[in-house]
Amino acid sequence: MTKNYNVGIIGGGVSGVVIALEFAKYGIDSILFEQEKSVVNGPPFCHLHAGGNLYPDISDEQCKILMKQSIEMGRLFPQSIDKRPTFISVPKSEKYNIEQIINRLDTLVEYYKILIDKDPLNEILGTPEDYYKSYTKKDLITLAEQPTVKFPKTSDEWIINALKFIDYNKLKTPVILVQEYGWNLFRLAAQAQLAIEKTDKCNLKTNTTVTNIKDVRHLNLDYNWQIYTGDTVYGVNYLVNSSGFKTMELDASLRLNTKRLIEFKAAYISKWHPIPGLIPELIFHGERGTPHGMAQLTPYCDDFYQIHGMTMDITLFKEGLIQSKSNKTYPVFNADINRKLYLGWEEDDINTRTKNAIEFISEFMPAFKTATVGGPPLFGAQQIHGDDPSLRVGEVSFPYKSYARSEIIKASSALTVSNQILNKIEEEGIIPLIHNKTKYNVLLDSISKTEIDQMAFQFAIERGYPGALSRLIIENE
Ligand SMILES: Cc1cc2nc3c(=O)[nH]c(=O)nc-3n(C[C@H](O)[C@H](O)[C@H](O)COP(=O)(O)OP(=O)(O)OC[C@H]3O[C@@H](n4cnc5c(N)ncnc54)[C@H](O)[C@@H]3O)c2cc1C
Known part of the structure; x- marks a missing residue:
């Protein structure tokens, strides 16, 4: 046995790092295991989802939660938020009703006002009045005549700039522009890693795979769990499983079998003129x-664009959504997906x-046909607890005393999960009650933009992506 820690966190994705940093801020010591070379190196994220407007089918309630949680995370990691808005449209061929989308947006505007009333610093999506704007066909015809604005603000x-490329005759009107922002994972990873390296309250073990966990609560030792890595066993009082889609594999060590889905998806990097x-x-x-399915174009710096296409030829995969079955401890992907997930993608x-993705976007944006492959896909697998694949908000469960399992579906839920676990470890007496809880994280706040710029660029290159993907198109000073 080497050293005992109050909290052991398995998995340094967005969940694990936020938990470690929030705990460190209150002086709670932890050990964080990440099998990769650096943190936040699992499945990607690129949208903040502050309002859930990319999901016309989810409930208003989920949209509000996404908005609230996104604002909280945006305040924690401002240097990773790309404040470019989102154009939302429904092609004439599709079932979605624009009026319903607008009704939901009105609900969100009211909710955003409430969040700002509670704390004016929540106003990170612009003023509530500007949260969204809708455009009729007549507006589009007028605006299409206006000259391009190099750095648009309104x-x-x-x-105006979007209309230079979009074939809006294919779209129902009105169309919408909403303050739904981009979220840069390389920048969040950089800020988190730098902050963790600055504290002696979190021992970050990168390149370290947890191979087993053992419940020793009944042995009356001075720790409750043993965490096994290649050559060392660690003792911890409280165990956090934040290993993403691997959650079930670790649960299996504890003979836990929970109903959940795992989904493999990919987004593609293209380069345009x-x-x-x-x-x-x-x-x-x-x-x-x-x-x-939905077509989605995300602009990055230096003429790179990321594409999602919610079809089986682009973002989704045959047998890409799998479910735990009663006769198995956890589900396993087919050979093709496993190869992509663990060994990398074949050039073909x-x-x-990527070409399918470019073609898909060109249907609504004909000039985009000339785009080319810009880099390897951003891809990965994620868990969805239960059996509803359309669920977009997941938080935390506590299957045993002194054991928490992060079950986030969107990265924005990470802070909520951390707060819930913090409450639980206070309740269980693992730490004394904290009287002065704060939304600020001094460790994260102490990292400069220059430090983030440098490390985010390094992470993008190390992970095989163009360095431009580490920058924001709207710089955040
Ligand atoms: C294609 C795609 C696009 C997405 N886009 C968005 C988006 O735009 N916005 C959004 O909010 N969400 C998005 N998501 C979802 C988002 O990626 C996940 O919600 C988020 O990454 C989950 O974070 P996590 O920390 O719980 O798990 P993960 O990010 O999966 O982190 C788990 C970590 O645990 C490590 N690990 C696993 N097993 C072990 C072990 N035994 N020992 C040590 N380390 C281990 C892994 O290496 C990993 O780093 C997307 C997902 C995909 C697949």
Whole structure:
């Protein structure tokens, strides 16, 4: 046995790092295990989802939670938020009703006002009045005549630039521009890793795979769990399983078998020619899993664009959504997905799927046909607890005393999970009650933009992506 810790955290994804940093801020010592070389190196994220507007099918309640949690995370990691808005549209061929989307947006505006009333610093999405704006066909015809704005600031300017490329005759009107922002994982990873390296309260073990966990609560030792790595066993009082889609594998060590789904997905990196003015994120809604699922273009710096297409030829995969079965401890992907997940992608697959993605976007944006493959896909697997694949908010469960399992579906839920675990370890007496809880994290706040710029660039390159993906198109000073 080497050293005992109050808290052992398995998995240094967004969940694990936020838990470690929030605990460190209150002086709670932890050990954080991450099998990769650096933190936040699992499945990607690129949208903050502050309002859930990319999901027309989810409940208003989920949208509000996404908005609240996104604002909290945006305040913690401001240097990773790309404040470019999102253009939302429904092609004429699709079932979605724009009026319903607008009704939901009105609900969100009211909710955003409440969040700002509670704390004015929550106003990170612009003023509530500007949260969204809708555009009729007549507005579009007028704005399409206006000259491009190199660095758009108003909603109208963003729409003017988008209209230079979009075939809006294919879209229902009105269309919408909403303050749904991008979220840069390389920058969040950099800020988190730098902050963890600055504290002596968290022992970060990168390149370290946890191979087993043992429940020793009944042995009356001065720790409750043993965590096994290659050559060392660690003792911890409280165990946090934040290993993402691997959660079930570790649960299996404890003979826990919980109902959940795992989904493998990918987004593609393309490179286009320079254009005269920045464009917003573009969303063309469609029914998920059908050949006309949602098409989604995310702009990055230096003419790189990320594409999602919610069809089986682009973002989704045959047998890409699997479920735990009663006769197995945890589900396993097919050989093709496993190869992609653990060994990397074949060149042919990258080219075929990225070209499919470019073609898909070109249906609504014909000039985009000339885009080319810009890098390897961003891909990964994520867990969804229960059996509803459309669920977008997941938090935490406590299957045993002194054991927490993070079950986030969107990265924005990480702080909520951390707060819930903190409450639980106070309740269990693992730590004394904390009287002065604060939303600020001095460790994260102490990291400068320059430090983040440098490490985020290094992470992008090390992970095989263009360095430009580590920058924001709207710089955050
Ligand atoms: C293609 C795609 C696009 C997505 N886009 C978005 C988006 O735009 N916005 C959004 O909010 N969410 C998005 N998500 C979801 C998001 O990626 C997840 O919600 C989030 O990554 C989950 O974080 P986590 O920390 O719980 O788990 P993970 O990020 O999976 O982290 C788990 C960590 O544990 C480590 N680990 C696992 N097993 C072990 C072990 N035995 N020992 C040591 N380390 C271990 C892994 O290496 C990993 O780093 C997307 C997911 C995919 C697949």
